[in-house]
Amino acid sequence: MSAASDVAADAGAAQAMTPVLSLRGVSKRFGAVSALTDIELDVHAGEVVALVGDNGAGKSTLVKILSGVHQPTAGTIRFAGQDVTVADPAAALALGIATVFQDLALCENLDVVGNVFLGRELSPFALDEVGMELRTWTLLRQLSARIPSVRVPIASLSGGQRQTVAIARSLLLEPRLILLDEPTAALGVAQTAEVLDLIERLRERGLAVIVISHNMEDVRAVADRIVVLRLGRNNGVFYPDATNAELVTAITGASENAVSRRRARHMDAAGTEGAGA
Amino acid sequence: MKAAELIDRTDERLHRSDSPVDTIRLFLDRIRSGELGSLPVIVGLVLICGVFEGLNSVFLSSGNLVNLLYDSSTIGVISLGIVGILMVGEIDLSVGSVSGFSSALVGVLWVNMGWPVWAAIAAAIACGAVIGLVYAFLFNRFSMPSFVSTLSGLLAILGLQLYILGDTGSINLPYGSRLVTFGQSAFVPPPIAYAAAVLAGLALFATELRTARRRRGADLSSRSVRSIAGRALLLGAVLAALVFYLDRDAGVPWMLCLFIALVLLLNYTLTRTRWGRAMTAVGGNREAARRAGINVARAYTSAFVMCSVLASIGGILASARLASASQQAGTGDVNLDAIAAAVIGGTSLFGGRGSAYSALLGIVVIQAISNGLTLLDLSSSLRYMITGSVLAIAVIVDSLTRRSRLSHGRA
Ligand SMILES: Nc1ncnc2c1ncn2[C@@H]1O[C@H](COP(=O)(O)OP(=O)(O)OP(=O)(O)O)[C@@H](O)[C@H]1O
Ligand SMILES: [Mg+2]
Numbered sequence: 183m184s185a186a187s188d189v190a191a192d193a194g195a196a197q198a199m200t201p202v203l204s205l206r207g208v209s210k211r212f213g214a215v216s217a218l219t220d221i222e223l224d225v226h227a228g229e230v231v232a233l234v235g236d237n238g239a240g241k242s243t244l245v246k247i248l249s250g251v252h253q254p255t256a257g258t259i260r261f262a263g264q265d266v267t268v269a270d271p272a273a274a275l276a277l278g279i280a281t282v283f284q285d286l287a288l289c290e291n292l293d294v295v296g297n298v299f300l301g302r303e304l305s306p307f308a309l310d311e312v313g314m315e316l317r318t319w320t321l322l323r324q325l326s327a328r329i330p331s332v333r334v335p336i337a338s339l340s341g342g343q344r345q346t347v348a349i350a351r352s353l354l355l356e357p358r359l360i361l362l363d364e365p366t367a368a369l370g371v372a373q374t375a376e377v378l379d380l381i382e383r384l385r386e387r388g389l390a391v392i393v394i395s396h397n398m399e400d401v402r403a404v405a406d407r408i409v410v411l412r413l414g415r416n417n418g419v420f421y422p423d424a425t426n427a428e429l430v431t432a433i434t435g436a437s438e439n440a441v442s443r444r445r446a447r448h449m450d451a452a453g454t455e456g457a458g459a
Numbered sequence: 460m461k462a463a464e465l466i467d468r469t470d471e472r473l474h475r476s477d478s479p480v481d482t483i484r485l486f487l488d489r490i491r492s493g494e495l496g497s498l499p500v501i502v503g504l505v506l507i508c509g510v511f512e513g514l515n516s517v518f519l520s521s522g523n524l525v526n527l528l529y530d531s532s533t534i535g536v537i538s539l540g541i542v543g544i545l546m547v548g549e550i551d552l553s554v555g556s557v558s559g560f561s562s563a564l565v566g567v568l569w570v571n572m573g574w575p576v577w578a579a580i581a582a583a584i585a586c587g588a589v590i591g592l593v594y595a596f597l598f599n600r601f602s603m604p605s606f607v608s609t610l611s612g613l614l615a616i617l618g619l620q621l622y623i624l625g626d627t628g629s630i631n632l633p634y635g636s637r638l639v640t641f642g643q644s645a646f647v648p649p650p651i652a653y654a655a656a657v658l659a660g661l662a663l664f665a666t667e668l669r670t671a672r673r674r675r676g677a678d679l680s681s682r683s684v685r686s687i688a689g690r691a692l693l694l695g696a697v698l699a700a701l702v703f704y705l706d707r708d709a710g711v712p713w714m715l716c717l718f719i720a721l722v723l724l725l726n727y728t729l730t731r732t733r734w735g736r737a738m739t740a741v742g743g744n745r746e747a748a749r750r751a752g753i754n755v756a757r758a759y760t761s762a763f764v765m766c767s768v769l770a771s772i773g774g775i776l777a778s779a780r781l782a783s784a785s786q787q788a789g790t791g792d793v794n795l796d797a798i799a800a801a802v803i804g805g806t807s808l809f810g811g812r813g814s815a816y817s818a819l820l821g822i823v824v825i826q827a828i829s830n831g832l833t834l835l836d837l838s839s840s841l842r843y844m845i846t847g848s849v850l851a852i853a854v855i856v857d858s859l860t861r862r863s864r865l866s867h868g869r870a
Binding site: 249251270271272275276281283287288289290291292296300301302303306307308309311312315316319328329330331332333337351 | 466467470472473670673674677679731732733734736737739740742743744746747748749750751752753754811812864865
């Protein structure tokens, strides 16, 4: 692609197509608690949607519904233009939905290769360990992983290394939709940048990406749209040019909030510092 | 090729184990951090053998070893099933009853009702499979803890065994029949036994060499030809020596060969197939396995069915060994011995860790103890106490290594 307009046209076409994922009125109750209420969400191919919200806003619950871990209490899920029920994680994987869970969900007693290929081992009756090890190294290098050996049990890896393994796992499948629940929460500076690059590469390859993060800078850097959840409900859709104050207001539900008070205090202390972003 | 170019040796923090000194240091490291493997068992076995040999020099004689290994094979097969069920983190307490019931069923169908022996055996194994399916159903459908379902199974199946045996209480299997001969006096002809020992060495050499070639071709670290040849030679030599020693008496029992073949088969399926990976994953972290798309219920079902089927095969072998199917078959210490063997051999009670070889190692330890104590003419009260203590030690080792693995990050 040489001309920028071509890219824009392609992106426009992608937007015009039916969304890869489309949620209508999705709700989830855990006993007396309504974790999600009437959630609406569209994600198109080649689009990165950031899902933000306070702790307990329901982001992980939504991800778990999409990956088949939980069943929604109400609402419809359309995937690639078809109504689907994601009955279990195997069904989600079969549809082409890959997930990096917030709690990672790795088997501590298996080594890195075993975890990356879990459930999708090469040649099921005579495991191709060499092939799997090579592919694992390729995936890990793509993420600039700092993992000394792929033949050690997951239990001996650091939090960030485990997160990299979980991300590598999700890439193995060649999914159509990838759900990343706080993928950079434990990562170092270089690895975070790698994951952000990776998200952009996934978008270029035409995947739909949902990414959850509490880091507004990262979110604005990669997201095409920012969907805010608050107390289990949709609370606005923003674009990366939204200001921090707007986002924080939507997330916390009030323009008078802990973040703005803190900023005001700092500005008082600094005297005549500019308003900034 | 320089080690630095290898894909899996690029991280500078990685300690290479190129020189023998490094290899030993890494080995000591692993022991300290709880990766004990089969070392404590082998040390324990050597100690036990030393003590009993010192007390009674019959213990290590060819004749006694033949007997010991012959006896090990029956409960060893049952113990293999326990390894499978422990891998997924569950337990089957009814293997003794299942084995006793199977032997009784074979006796009733074959001797009393005149079925062909193969049909009676097939029927008994099928019953074992059904019992496993019932446990799996109770577990998957009602989340009934396997501890409870198999404990009730223990009683119910013992009742069935007594019921089908009826008033007679005991059925003698005909001497001279193929089954009883297999259980009492079927030995591998020496040429075949030696050939098998050599073949085992060659097979190890060939497979390891193939793996090493493939890894080298892919720029991954690999074993040197010299170390592969050394290991293969060692294996062949040890097996040949064993064959030589057993041949001074009756020789290598075919039943032992069947047991070892089953051990090798289970080892292959656990370590080299997708099914085995799924079993390990389910035992390690059930929810993670489910989220990886593994059919968790199927993994549990296969473990329960395999365990009951192997228990019934073991029961049939035991009845062949005794040439009888009686009310006592499968009662007493069969249950405990089978479970203890798996744990003593190094399969974890906490799930997700274990190997088929632990059944082999563990049952030899248990049989060595019980055989040695019998030779010393000690009462069974003492035998029970000693076997119980050995089991307790094995479980303590299991718990301690688990703790040490956690603190050394090797969970
Ligand atoms: N399995 C469950 N059973 C009962 N309640 C649950 C369960 N999972 C989540 N919840 C509740 O649902 C709500 C949303 O939780 P969720 O994990 O989706 O939050 P989140 O937005 O991911 O928060 P965080 O930013 O802290 O990860 C919380 O109130 C939580 O207590
Ligand atoms: Mg969350």
